[in-house]
Amino acid sequence: MTSMILNGERRAVRAAPDTPLLYVLREEFGLNAAKFGCGLGQCGACTVVIDGAAVFSCVTPVMLAENRQVTTLEGLGTAEAPGPLQRAFIDAQAAQCGYCIPGMMMRAHALLTRAPDASDAAIRAELEPHLCRCGTQMRILRAIRRAADAMRPRSTAEAGR
Amino acid sequence: MRTRRVIAGIGIFGLAAAGAALALAWRPAIAPVPPPAPASFDPALVRRGADLALIGDCRTCHTTSGGAAFAGGLPLPTPFGTLYSTNITPDPETGIGRWSEAAFARALREGVDREGRHLYPAFPYDHYSATSDDDVRALYAFFMTRPAVAATPPPNELPFPLNIRLTLAGWKLLFLHPRDLAPDPTKDAVWHRGRYLVEGLGHCGACHSPRNLLGAEVVSRAYEGGEAEGWRAYALGAASRAPVPWDEAALTQYLREGFHPLHGVARGPMAPVVENLAAVPREEVVAMARYLASLGAGSGTATPPLDPSSGPGQAPQSAGMQAAIEGAGTDLYAATCAACHEGERPPPFGGVSLALSTAISGESPRNLVNVILEGLPARGGTGQPIMPGFGAVLTDAQVASLAAGLRRRFGGGAPWPDLEPAIREARAARHLAARPAAAITPAMTPAMTR
Structure with a gap:
């Protein structure tokens, strides 16, 4: 049986090892933030973070998450207590239909964790695998910039300790 | 006494040899010219040069991602160090704006810049040496009519003694030889055109042939496969291990479209090559495909031959x-x-x-x-x-x-x-x-x- 650390908690997976991680997240654990978009790893709506790296959960069999840290959007905060990235997306009103947003946020989360000082160009390049059909790309970029600025003093302070 | 004379003799001989080598290695500058007016070039010639520049993949190395076309500065990782491509726009100060056609031709075919400096063979002049006078003229017309961009590439990162350009004279003496493109009476005009483009401007062998320890193509093993920027450039012709053997039609489609259903997609450093070839007249690509197909096709490795x-x-x-x-x-x-x-x-x-x-x-x-x-x-x-x-x-x-x-x-x-x-x-x-x-x-x- 596959076992992974999902948003900080160790969870056993009942589904067969070749089941896409996305289905396990949504159907077995009720974590519905990651979306099914294309099922081909070409739109980004299903993106989650595994051990710090953004991955397409629709093309990742759950067996590859064995004993690894899987983070979904639910792991970044709650509606009552949103994390800084979620806060920034709300403040920037970056979601229109919202379908692509969880994937965008997870890739942005991976980027800002790895590179808190990411430039606008780096953010833009990093998000290239993500499609948004509403056309809110500029707001999304603004939200990520805002989140980066909000998170940086804290991470710099932490690094200094 | 006698020993001293021998030593003196050796010394004189050594000096003479060094002098001769230096004389061979030394290339004079070609006088700068006032930048020619773009309007002075025949538009049809410029158009022709544009196609040839695509076949030669000039922009692929001489442009950074998102940078101005032909302004140079792209890092080229080699086993010897990192080289940066040069500015080949007609900017008079930082590009080739003051180069005469003769200087341009010498750079292309002999790897020597206008000032007389030897150029590193990452610039594939060992292939471009085959370029005809007419095609050099068309390429010159094309480049001299591009927008001039002031840009100077970063300095090359090469260890001593490779950073001494005179060492390249020795390399050229060993490895820069004219390609044998004598007519083959058994082949048609299309094949001859294809050979000229593949062996010359197209410089396919620059990646698809193995190189020796000094970075020169091993002529006796041409097209047996080589390395390119962290990718394997597959063997072409008889040494090909393609599961389904290539033929002229498949090569034409792949080179023009970057994809063939029996071979897959061009990626890595081959991707810009097919993007370039997509924009040149079809008959040029057909010619290249005919010549490449004539190199042989391997026997295919699909066992059984492609399970349906x-x-x-x-x-x-x-x-x-x-x-x-x-x-x-x-x-x-x-x-x-x-x-x-x-x-x-x-x-x-x-x-x-x-x-x-x-x-x-x-x-x-x-x-x-x-x-x-x-x-x-x-x-x-x-x-x-x-x-x-x-x-x-x-x-x-x-x-x-x-x-x-x-x-x-x-x-x-x-x-x-x-x-x-x-x-x-x-x-x-x-x-x-x-x-x-x-x-x-x-x-x-x-x-x-x-």
């Missing part, structure tokens, strides 16, 4: 319901790859059957590892198949197991002995594997020159 049951559309497919395949590494294949590569979707949404992949049947695991790790990233604005990379979720051991399993199942060859180092190198060179899309296409379409 493994092609797209044969296996029932939905995510999570994949082919059951026996053997270590193949559980990964079944769970991770088969949904697309054995699915019912046609390309570009489904992958080609891996039984067709030279990356798996080929002589080196490097391309397969690159693609597993990085996928086939989208190239801005081009209609090409794309594939997600799996480098973030697969451990090195899993990549090795998957690659070895694919080789066993589809490759028709002995296990690769160099799989682990290939994975380590590919991980270290991620930035190379996912070379970004060239953002220069719009500025460079031949229509610009009309």
Whole structure:
């Protein structure tokens, strides 16, 4: 049986090892933030973070998450207590239909964790695998910039300790 | 007394030899000229030069991603160090604006710049040496009518003594020889045109032929496969290990469209090549394909020759319901790859059957590892198949197991002995594997020159 650390908690997976991680997240654990978009790893709506790296959960069999840290959007905060990235997306009103947003946020989360000082160009390049059909790309970029600025003093302070 | 005389003799001989070598190595500057007016060039000649520049892949090395066309500055990693491409726009101060046609011709064919400095053979003048006077004139007309951009590339990063350009004179003495392009009475005009382009401006051998320790192509082993920027450039012709042998029609389609259903997609450093060839007159690509096809085709490695049951559309497919395949590494294949590569979707949404992949049947695991790790990233604005990379979720051991399993199942060859180092190198060179899309296409379409 596959076992992974999902948003900080160790969870056993009942589904067969070749089941896409996305289905396990949504159907077995009720974590519905990651979306099914294309099922081909070409739109980004299903993106989650595994051990710090953004991955397409629709093309990742759950067996590859064995004993690894899987983070979904639910792991970044709650509606009552949103994390800084979620806060920034709300403040920037970056979601229109919202379908692509969880994937965008997870890739942005991976980027800002790895590179808190990411430039606008780096953010833009990093998000290239993500499609948004509403056309809110500029707001999304603004939200990520805002989140980066909000998170940086804290991470710099932490690094200094 | 006698010893002293011998030593003196040796000394004099040595000095004379050094002097002679220096005289051979020394190339004079060619006097600068006032930058010629763009309007002084015949537009038809400029148009012709644009096509030739595409065949020569000039923009591919002389432009950075997102940078001004032909302004140089692209880092070129070589086994000897990193070189930066030069500015070949007609800027009088930092480009080639003051170069006469004679200076341009000498640079192209002999690898010596206007000032008389030897150029490094990352610039493939060992191929460009075959370029005819007429074509040099057309290329000159094309470059002198480009927008001038003031830009100076970073200095090359080469260790001593390679940073001494005079050493290149010795390299040229050993390796820069005119290509034998004598007419072959058994071949037609199209073949001759193709040979001229492939051996000359197209410089296919620069990547597809092995190189010796001094970085020169091994002429006796031409097209037996080589290395290019962290990718394997497959063997062409008789040494090809393509599962389905190439022919002229397949080569033409692949070179023009970057994709062939029996061979897959051009990626890595081949991607910009096919983007360039997509924009040149079709008959030029047909000619190149005819010559390349005449080099032989290998015998194919698909055993049995392409199992039809493994092609797209044969296996029932939905995510999570994949082919059951026996053997270590193949559980990964079944769970991770088969949904697309054995699915019912046609390309570009489904992958080609891996039984067709030279990356798996080929002589080196490097391309397969690159693609597993990085996928086939989208190239801005081009209609090409794309594939997600799996480098973030697969451990090195899993990549090795998957690659070895694919080789066993589809490759028709002995296990690769160099799989682990290939994975380590590919991980270290991620930035190379996912070379970004060239953002220069719009500025460079031949229509610009009309």
